[in-house]
Amino acid sequence: xxxxxxxxxxxxxxxxxxxxxxxxxxxxxxxxxxxxxxxxxxxxxxxxxxxxxxxxxxxxxxxxxxxxxxxxxxxxxxxxxxxxxxxxxxxxxxxxxxxxxxxxxxxxxxxxxxxxxxxxxxxxxxxxxxxxxxxxxxxxxxxxxxxxxxxxxxxxxxxxxxxxxxxxxxxxxxxxxxxxxxxxxxxxxxxxxxxxxxxxxxxxxxxxxxxxxxxxxxxxxxxxxxxxxxxxxxxxxxxxxxxxxxxxxxxxxxxxxxxxxxxxxxxxxxxxxxxxxxxxxx
Numbered sequence: 001x002x003x004x005x006x007x008x009x010x011x012x013x014x015x016x017x018x019x020x021x022x023x024x025x026x027x028x029x030x031x032x033x034x035x036x037x038x039x040x041x042x043x044x045x046x047x048x049x050x051x052x053x054x055x056x057x058x059x060x061x062x063x064x065x066x067x068x069x070x071x072x073x074x075x076x077x078x079x080x081x082x083x084x085x086x087x088x089x090x091x092x093x094x095x096x097x098x099x100x101x102x103x104x105x106x107x108x109x110x111x112x113x114x115x116x117x118x119x120x121x122x123x124x125x126x127x128x129x130x131x132x133x134x135x136x137x138x139x140x141x142x143x144x145x146x147x148x149x150x151x152x153x154x155x156x157x158x159x160x161x162x163x164x165x166x167x168x169x170x171x172x173x174x175x176x177x178x179x180x181x182x183x184x185x186x187x188x189x190x191x192x193x194x195x196x197x198x199x200x201x202x203x204x205x206x207x208x209x210x211x212x213x214x215x216x217x218x219x220x221x222x223x224x225x226x227x228x229x230x231x232x233x234x235x236x237x238x239x240x241x242x243x244x245x246x247x248x249x250x251x252x253x254x255x256x257x258x259x260x261x262x263x264x265x266x267x268x269x270x271x272x273x274x275x276x277x278x279x280x281x282x
Contacts, residue, residue, distance in 0.1 A: 033109070035125055041111070042120045048112040053125055055107065066091050066185070070121065072146050074190060074246075076229040082246035084146035090128070092184035133222065133257050135159070141224075143175065144250045148188040148225035150180075153257050155212045155219065161260040164222055166206040166253050173249040174233030175202045178223040179210055188223040201232045202253075209260060226251050 033039065033051040041049055071083040113119045130139055133153040143149050155162070166177050180186060180197040187195045197220075200206045212218055226249050227233070 033125065035127055037124065039123045040120070041123070042118045043111055043113050044118050045114055045116050048110065051109040051111070051123065051125075052106050053109070074145055074228050077231050080229075082145070082228050084247055086146065086247060088147035090148075090150055090186070090188070092186045133255070135162075136256065136258050138254050138256045140252065140254050142250055142252050143224050143226050145190055145226050145228050145246060147250075148193075148223060150186055150188050150221050150223035151255070152182070152219060152221055153210075155215075159259045160212045162210050162257050163260050164208050164210060164255070164257050166202055166224065166255050168202070168204055168251055168253045170251055171203045172230050172233070173251055174227045174230040175206075175251050175253070176200070176225055176227060176232075177202055177206045177208065178221075178225075179208050180221045180223060181215055182217045182219050182221060186221055186223060188225055190225055190227050193223060193225050201227075203233050222255065222257075224253065224255070 027047040029047065029049045031039075031049060031051050033053050035053065039051065043049055066089060068087065068089065070087055071085045072087050073081050073083055075081055109123065109125065111121065111123065130141075131151055133139060133151050135156055139151070141149050153162070153164075164177070164179065166175075168175070176190070176193050176199055178187065178193045178197055178199040187193050193199060198208050198210075200208055202224075210220060228246055228249070
């Protein structure tokens with residue numbers, strides 16, 4: 001009997017969802033679903049289940065689609081494959097071009113399989129409560145190769161440069177932080193996290209400076225994911241035999257975004273203060 005699959009996702013509109021490959025099936029079962037409820041079901045190649053969730057969104061929001069298979073197969077540096085049966089993903093929310101009223105709409109999670117045998121799984125969809133980062137407020141979270149996290153930061157008025165810092169008490173497993181523009185898809189898996197933007201491998205500490213002028217939307221995503229192997233951080237080839245359970249490669253991190261004082265402005269202010277003091281002495 002195949003192991004039970006746990007499949008889930010996340011949404012920039014603050015949801016967890018789970019999706020598998022869509023195929024043509026003879027029997028389609030539609031279910032009304034609720035957030036934060038775990039659904040235990042099964043599918044075969046001749047059946048498909050579609051869950052309907054209702055949420056409040058902006059009227060101009062475009063549709064966002066994310067699909068992946070379970071188990072999720074990820075490859076290491078030496079092309080060694082590691083299966084992941086517990087998956088958590090954030091569904092990307094496309095940027096909104098103009099303000100609009102809000103309304104309640106539905107989105108759907110389709111679960112299907114190509115297997116002729118009955119496949120059991122669990123599904124849970126949850127709203128994310130800390131998706132938008134606040135300036136100078138530390139956020140603690142966990143990541144793994146199959147459950148990456150990404151967050152949004154919006155430049156406040158008067159701030160043009162920030163530094164994004166990530167800290168962890170754990171040197172390993174090796175992780176990666178990526179700064180990306182607000183667009184879909186978000187590259188948040190090991191095999192694509194370095195495709196665009198800035199990125200940095202992390203053991204215990206990572207930091208990337210970000211400027212407002214580089215992002216037309218005055219905002220950006222911070223994506224963090226754990227690598228399957230540690231070679232990128234310690235420069236020594238990983239031994240696949242030592243990674244007996246890749247799903248246990250979880251890392252706890254703290255993330256904080258802080259303003260960077262403009263050195264030129266600071267220098268000018270210091271000169272102005274110095275000139276004022278000399279004038280007072282005269």
